[in-house]
Amino acid sequence: MNQKDSSITMRTVAQRAGVSYQTVSRVINDAAGVAPETRTRVLAAMRELGYRPSLAARSLARNRSEIVGLVLPSSVEAGFASAHLLQVVGGVDRGVSDNDYTTLLSSPKESETELSAFRRLIRQRTVDGVLVEASMGEEGVKLLVEAGYPVTVIGHTALDVPSVCPDDESGAYVAMQHLLALGHRRIAIVTSGEGQGLAVRARMAGCERALADAGLTLDQGLVATGNWSIASGRAAAEGLLDREQPPTAYFCFNDSMAIGVLQLLRERGIDVPREVSVAGFDDTPPAPLLTPPLTSVRVFSAEQGERAARTLIGILRGMTRPGAPVVLPSQLVVRGSTAPAHPR
């Protein structure tokens, strides 16, 4: 059944079906102008011979490959974000292969600069378009655009490029609202200074809106800035705990920093959620496994990947004009790390 060497070409099929290779080509691309009877005959021949079109030849002739590149941060060091990334990869692959495209991977070798992944992709000249994970930075995206590649960014971007991202603003809004509804008033916000500026800004805006809705205003003294890492979460909490009036709740802009906060609180003997509440962002898989299970904002990573893939392919096919960013809803997942504010 599986012809090992698979050197059956269009002409083989054509011969067998008693037509010319062009007719076979028409059948394959189901173009108009082929008699139904002929079509079935050709299809039969294809099946009998186990014919598979050569992607290489097709790419050469059509000058496009039906392959999209996916640029990811070098996952080796990604550590905690890994779950999110893998979800994205899975989603991308789904969206891509549903459209009969294929996914080509490219992440920077650790020895090189981040841009190497982009350069390699451009040099290879084998993909039709590129999906870029937001944490890869914007320079690479520029490079791709200059080289003439359609690009879609997954996560967020400040560039004028199609993108798919979670609804950071409303995610943060809902989380903040949740904490407020539990009676918390001194809510620390642990943000990050690195990368993904837009996402951070949107989340902050969500927080401010929730506060405003509750008739409150953002206390800058309760805002701590980390760098997405666990350690930076710890450090942030450390600073906040030393205040004369320490916060009764912490809202961290990702789960890693929330974990850092949890660690420090445990060390200081402060019970979560009885004494203080903690919420994270991203809802990574370990979140429910922590002690206590972490309340977090789910961002549907896989869907982001899938939508981005569909968007990009739509553009490649000329069916979609690159338009406004697609914003996917985010959703608060309440778990054990948040509880009513401790009455004082």
Next chain:
Amino acid sequence: MNQKDSSITMRTVAQRAGVSYQTVSRVINDAAGVAPETRTRVLAAMRELGYRPSLAARSLARNRSEIVGLVLPSSVEAGFASAHLLQVVGGVDRGVSDNDYTTLLSSPKESETELSAFRRLIRQRTVDGVLVEASMGEEGVKLLVEAGYPVTVIGHTALDVPSVCPDDESGAYVAMQHLLALGHRRIAIVTSGEGQGLAVRARMAGCERALADAGLTLDQGLVATGNWSIASGRAAAEGLLDREQPPTAYFCFNDSMAIGVLQLLRERGIDVPREVSVAGFDDTPPAPLLTPPLTSVRVFSAEQGERAARTLIGILRGMTRPGAPVVLPSQLVVRGSTAPAHPR
């Protein structure tokens, strides 16, 4: 600098350098028989024109693509194993791109059977060889082999195919030895009945060897069988706790099941590690984040991926004969979940 349309071909370069296209080809593949002076002239022309060879054309002519496929389980549901997987992906990509190959992704769409990913790869006919993650099962591997593809398996396999895997036996041995050294004598083993049979058997063998070295023998009553999931870990612990003499330590064959065990113990009010110890396997990223941090056996996922990639490419290049499985060392990481046995 970046020619957007990039329609500069070998002949363009040839013309510019005042040679024939064949000479350009020679320079590209740095074949012998080109005068050094000519070579530099051609190289200069290539640089000036920003020439990039077309991978499609090359694949067509050479009948190989320098692309390897990577088959992964549909990550959407992979949940906890995700970190391991992403590491593998990262490692693979490193090994692949270091050799100027490229990685093509293929995971089964969730709507289809697992084999779909393999079928797609075969039909596409665009890769030279395939890397398969062990949890993808062996049927797909057979399919690939029948279709004539060189395959390397990452993780483990019972098939007669090149593979790279962790040293399960010695990993389990060291972990078991660690628990024995802490004074534990009733050590439960939480294994799994699903998939990766070889890995399970190797780990069990390691346990038995450690026990034998300590003059002990495996008590089948202390062996519980799960299915790698958190829930199955809970269930296993539940059964074991009801024994007249419950275990003082649990060695689980992956981290997920260890987490299940930890959860149940906490619910029952049993302190880890003061009263009982728990160890896992795989050392996934959340392991150090648990309460208490989980002692586990690290398996170097990224290295597995990288080695597998190198092995496969070696075979593709005809430099390596497919040989015996490569076994990478594993390493025990001791954390807070294991402590001296509670004296009774």
Next chain:
DNA sequence: ACCTCTCTCGTGAACGGTCACATCCAGTGG
């Protein structure tokens, strides 16, 4: 009956490389 039109199908030339040769030219050795 003839001409036109449409539908179906076939032909030749790309696409951008590689491969197996043929060719050219300078050195050699007899």
Next chain:
DNA sequence: CCACTGGATGTGACCGTTCACGAGAGAGGT
């Protein structure tokens, strides 16, 4: 002085598709 050798380069065919044509056959109108 000439045939021989071997390194440097060019030539033609081919890889398996697609694309832009052109050709043949019925159908329909006059």
